[in-house]
Amino acid sequence: MRRNHDLLLEAAIDRAGGLAPVVVTSGALAAALLVWERWFHTSVLGLDGSWLGSLAYLPLLWLLSAGSILLARPITDRLDVGRRARLVWDAIAICSILGVAFVVVVVVHDLLFAPPQPTSAPGASYLTDEQGLWPAVRHGFGDSLVAQIVLLPIALLAGIGFRDRTNAPLSEASLPTKPTRDPLTGRHTGSTAALLSRREALQFGAAGTIAAAIGSGGLVTLTTEKAHAAAPVDVTPWLSRGVSLFINEGTKKMIDGTPVYMWGWGFESEGVMERDGLHTPGPVIWTHEGETVELRVTNTLNENHSFVINGVVDSGIISPGETVELQFPAPSAGTYLYQDALNLPVNRVLGLHGALLVMPADRTMRSHPALDLQYWEFTSQWVWIFNEIDPAFNAMAQADRTIKPSRFTRDFVPRYFTINGRMGSLAAHVETAPDTVIEDSLDNPALIRMVNAGIATHSPHMHGNHVYVLSTDQQLEHQIMWKDQVMMKPGVTRDIFLPFNIPPNAVYWPPHPDGAAFLKELHGTDMEGKFPMHCHVEQSQTAGGGLYPQGLVTDWKIK
Amino acid sequence: MTDTDHSNFDDGHGADLEGAGSKAGDHHDFSDPLFFFDSTPVLGSVDTPGRVKPDKRFEMKVYGRKKRMPDGEDIEFWGFEDRENRANKEPILPSSPMRVTEGDIVHVEIKPAKRQHTLHLHGIESDTHNDGVGHTSFEVTGSYTYQFSAGAPFRALGDERPKTRGAGTYLYHCHVNTTLHFQMGMYGSLIVDPIEGPGTAFHNGPTYDIAAERVWAVGEVDPTWRDLGHAAGMKGGDAGLNQFNPVYFHINGQFQPMRRGKTNPRRVISNKSVATEGKVGGEPILIRYAHASYTRHSIWFEGIDSGKLRVEVIASDGRPFDGLAPNFAQPFELTEPLEAAAAERYDFLVTPLKKGSSKATIVSYDWITGKELGVVKTTIRGL
Incomplete structure (x- = not known):
């Protein structure tokens, strides 16, 4: 069972740049502190003492140094300063914390073993032969200040050595450049199956926002998020075993800043938990044919809700405060929409939806056992869930007013359009949407499981490659078409196959170096090979009635 | 990003934007609603990289x-x-x-x-x-x-x-x-x-018969959007672009006749750029249908019901149903109305079986309510 404080420690280590930099830097700090103090006391102050005795303090100082680094980095991450200034602040914060810790060590040492000895050395007037707390504190502070002469340069150098590589923005830093793939789902553990724990983020508020990434195999790694980014990376988790869901409420910020009340999901699975989370869509639940799915669903709200997968499982009404346990054999391979089917489609569109995906029993990387592996084996798989929001109805739900489905459908004026709960630029960059934006090298096909949880008919359009439409609502297509547009009616799931081919009409591939260099200079980042996916019912490209293209859009990239 | 960059996108008419450009800086705030706007470079004239002689x-x-x-x-x-x-x-x-x-x-x-x-x-x-x-x-x-x-x-x-x-x-x-x-x-x-x-x-x-071939770009027009500026809504504010309420319906710019402010389903578009004809027993007609709007369409050839036409769907989105790997798609005969979403294309191979004209109908449905918004009709004649 993985507990929260384990996650917090890992998060702190990750934030500080990883275990190795922390160990090396703290070791250097501890050794320098020890050698310097020893040398200062014997050579400058002319005192005697044994090296062996001092060496006994090394483990303690090492631990204190490591602790200082772990505490300091989250604090400095909150400063909105440039790269160089941040290095200086890092060093100051680490040395301050370590300095105070060292004072405590000296004081305890003095009180337990020996009082400070007076000396004639200039500048050492802080030492007296008196006993007691105050002289010990003066001794500690004096030594600590003197020690800063060596500590500050080391902290600064270590920062230059490690910080840039390890704690730069999320994309380059904490996401592995060559992500490892989960052998069962094909997902990139650590990058695509990342999960932000909202509660942990709040608990660790003073330390900035922490994102915990959960590999689909249950492997937990951690990623950090830029502290100044206004919106946290709220990643849809992929869960498989021992899943508990919690129907929650809360407020989400739309991309234009408008706060909107929504229903959403908290979860708990294999020790990872965010019981009071507000995920819309809910966690992706994945399993294999032939397995049994066990779910617990708790309604924490004050009106009835339900958990339904059409033709698979129906919880019936879940009363306020009630928890239901559902157990059902995994249905045939495919992508399923789970939803609160009460008051359909109102409760679904207000946030209570998510995806269940069932993979073939033979553990092959295809969406359906009848598909020929020669053609349809994928390298990675993704879930894209579409939805739209009319804040007027969300406000009605917040006020506990009854919403009639007939009125909902008739008067619904969508103002925000989401893919995996995000809009526009937040949905189109891997930094903020690692569960949506697909980046891979050529000939690594991606299976995309599209789910329309909303109320509108969408028409996703893929740039860069045509896609093959494999199935609709778990049924293999009679005719697998090669399309650049895929109709998505409300409540429908469709699996598409993105071949990651060379864009067929490119005159050059790799793209002409002049063009690639030009785009890189324009955008400040590598743009070649980056293509949008957006809904071609273009109203869905707006937010709040304008702001093109801040709606149902994402990007995919050939690396 | 500076404020002056925003002025690149001017919705006033005739603003000179020559050479203006904005660069995405080191700091990418994706949650800024103007992010795409700010990070979209607006350039004057750009060279084509690796330009070769065109055919x-x-x-x-x-x-x-x-x-x-x-x-x-x-x-x-x-x-x-x-x-x-x-x-x-x-x-x-x-x-x-x-x-x-x-x-x-x-x-x-x-x-x-x-x-x-x-x-x-x-x-x-x-x-x-x-x-x-x-x-x-x-x-x-x-x-x-x-x-x-x-x-x-x-x-x-x-x-x-x-x-x-x-x-x-x-x-x-x-x-x-x-x-x-x-x-x-x-x-x-x-x-x-x-x-x-x-x-x-x-x-x-x-x-197919080249003379009878037609592109049917089927579109709709919402007149209320006509008064909006070039960059309506791009800088924030509600431009109403999330609501599409079409009034006029057309194929290739040939508008469906109206009556009392609504499309008149009793009339047909007879313009020769839309309506077509083919000889019974001759080469078939190729109709290249393209959804050029934001609704859901339903396409039907009434000649199928009356036995005047045989309609096969032979391609979609620029990809033929040519029976080749990996998808081995085969042309299929149309036996029920075909639904199409925004920007989809279907190529119909229409074979006249009997003499006489029959209607082809495309109905537009609202993307949320599913309500019928309007219709366009034209004719295919067997000679």
Whole structure:
């Protein structure tokens, strides 16, 4: 069972740049502190003492140094300063914390073993032969200040050595450049199956926002998020075993800043938990044919809700405060929409939806056992869930007013359009949407499981490659078409196959170096090979009635 | 990002944007609603990287003109027009057609004249630089020549493998503030012929009567969007672009007759650019249907019910049903209305079985309520 404080420690280590930099830097700090103090006391102050005795303090100082680094980095991450200034602040914060810790060590040492000895050395007037707390504190502070002469340069150098590589923005830093793939789902553990724990983020508020990434195999790694980014990376988790869901409420910020009340999901699975989370869509639940799915669903709200997968499982009404346990054999391979089917489609569109995906029993990387592996084996798989929001109805739900489905459908004026709960630029960059934006090298096909949880008919359009439409609502297509547009009616799931081919009409591939260099200079980042996916019912490209293209859009990239 | 960058996107008419550009800085705040806007470079004239000699070349200027609707209203349209269509006083709706052959290197030059536009060759998949999407590349105010190779699959210049799976119907359009610009009429058809040339649907595919071939770009017009500026809503504020309430319905700019402010389903569009005819026992008719709007369509040929026509669906989105790996798609006969979503294309091979005319009907449905919004009708005649 993985507990929260384990996650917090890992998060702190990750934030500080990883275990190795922390160990090396703290070791250097501890050794320098020890050698310097020893040398200062014997050579400058002319005192005697044994090296062996001092060496006994090394483990303690090492631990204190490591602790200082772990505490300091989250604090400095909150400063909105440039790269160089941040290095200086890092060093100051680490040395301050370590300095105070060292004072405590000296004081305890003095009180337990020996009082400070007076000396004639200039500048050492802080030492007296008196006993007691105050002289010990003066001794500690004096030594600590003197020690800063060596500590500050080391902290600064270590920062230059490690910080840039390890704690730069999320994309380059904490996401592995060559992500490892989960052998069962094909997902990139650590990058695509990342999960932000909202509660942990709040608990660790003073330390900035922490994102915990959960590999689909249950492997937990951690990623950090830029502290100044206004919106946290709220990643849809992929869960498989021992899943508990919690129907929650809360407020989400739309991309234009408008706060909107929504229903959403908290979860708990294999020790990872965010019981009071507000995920819309809910966690992706994945399993294999032939397995049994066990779910617990708790309604924490004050009106009835339900958990339904059409033709698979129906919880019936879940009363306020009630928890239901559902157990059902995994249905045939495919992508399923789970939803609160009460008051359909109102409760679904207000946030209570998510995806269940069932993979073939033979553990092959295809969406359906009848598909020929020669053609349809994928390298990675993704879930894209579409939805739209009319804040007027969300406000009605917040006020506990009854919403009639007939009125909902008739008067619904969508103002925000989401893919995996995000809009526009937040949905189109891997930094903020690692569960949506697909980046891979050529000939690594991606299976995309599209789910329309909303109320509108969408028409996703893929740039860069045509896609093959494999199935609709778990049924293999009679005719697998090669399309650049895929109709998505409300409540429908469709699996598409993105071949990651060379864009067929490119005159050059790799793209002409002049063009690639030009785009890189324009955008400040590598743009070649980056293509949008957006809904071609273009109203869905707006937010709040304008702001093109801040709606149902994402990007995919050939690396 | 500075405030002055925002002024690049001016919705006033005639603002000079020559050479203006904005660069995405080190600090990417994706949650800023103006992020795409700020990070979309607006450039004057840009060179085409690795420009080679083209087999086909088009030069598209941007126009804005008014057109009289069936109820007497004058409505503004924007679009692209090539050299041959410059003399027009009326808007060209859809924009000037392009026709190329598989294997051609094609150049499409756009000259937006001051306000920024792009040309996205929907369904044609080139490199990012030539994809015509602002937020991944740039928007153009001066001129840019999009370069691509027609046909698929295609790996690199100098690759001599046959390019034989990309013949079909494409729909190019402007990709700047697309919600508005597409709806204003900035779209047109791009037809890729197989190496056999016009008259054959795709490589080793069925032949058809060239004279009877029609593109049906089926669109709708919401007049309330006509008064919005070029960059409506781009800088924030509610421009109402999330609501599309079409009033006028057309095929190829030929509007369905109206009665009392609504489309009149009893009438048909008889203009020869839409309606077509073919000999019984002769070559079949190819209808290239393209959804050029934001609703859900349902397409039906009444001649199927009466036994006058046989209709086969032979391609979609510029990809033939040619029976080849990996999907082995086969042409199928239409036996029930075909539904299509925004920007989908279907190629129908229509064989007249009996003499006489029959209606083809395309009904538009609201994307949320599913309510019928309007209808367009035309005729196919067997001779």
